[in-house]
Amino acid sequence: MTRIAAGIFAALLAVAGSADTSPRQAQRVPLPVIRIEQGEACVAPVEEMRRNHMAMLLDQRDRTVREGIRTTRFSLKNCVECHASRKTGSVLGKDGFCSSCHTYAAVSMDCFECHTPLRQSRTASAPR
Ligand code: HEC
Ligand code: HEC
Ligand code: HEC
Helix, strand or coil, X not given: XXXXXXXXXXXXXXXXXHCCCCCCCCCCCCCCCCCCCCCCCCCCCHHHHHHHHHHHHHHHHHHHHHHCCCCCCCCHHHHHXXXXXXXXXXXXXXXXXXXXXXXXXXXXXXXXXXXXXXXXXXXXXXXX
């Protein structure tokens, strides 16, 4: 599982790295849409986010649910606040930040069966 995921991830990064330099690259799978909607920077450097966001989220969940420790740095709600689309207000959907990359990497994730994928704050609502 980790082996496969690491392979997928390496491929993903390779594609991302070469995207603007090779126009002839014919894509079989649509590339993930990584559009940053909000905020100056992520909660950790991008390289670290790409590799470790799963662990960060799961640790955060364990700390909150089992130990009752609430911090906001890796809170799922915060991810959604910054990464939800301006158009749909969601991190899911066809071009959703989380889902487009997960579709590409064939990751399935059940988090949003319970957690809302929608941005809650009004200030960041879609321009009309
Ligand atoms: C304050 C806003 C903010 C929050 C909160 C936030 N992000 Fe980010 N995220 C960004 C920005 C801006 C970038 C673009 C890279 C940068 O400059 O840091 C980014 C980049 C990323 C990337 C890399 C995308 C790529 O280019 O490959 C991932 C993955 C990511 N975030 C996941 C998360 C997750 C998971 C959470 C919650 C634990 C989260 N982010 C919380 C703003 C945020
Ligand atoms: C069956 C419902 C359910 C599912 C599925 C679920 N969670 Fe949660 N999660 C909860 C509940 C309930 C809490 C506690 C809510 C609280 O106290 O804020 C929680 C809390 C959290 C927290 C700590 C609160 C925060 O936002 O910082 C994180 C992080 C988190 N979950 C991440 C995840 C991730 C990542 C997944 C998917 C891998 C996931 N959850 C799947 C129900 C769920
Ligand atoms: C740059 C691509 C990319 C983006 C953007 C991205 N992910 Fe991921 N995510 C992955 C990959 C690849 C994996 C599988 C890695 C592994 O299993 O080691 C993964 C796995 C996960 C997992 C673990 C799933 C499981 O059950 O094992 C969670 C939770 C997760 N991502 C949450 C998020 C959330 C929430 C967002 C949006 C805020 C997000 N991811 C955005 C690429 C991404």
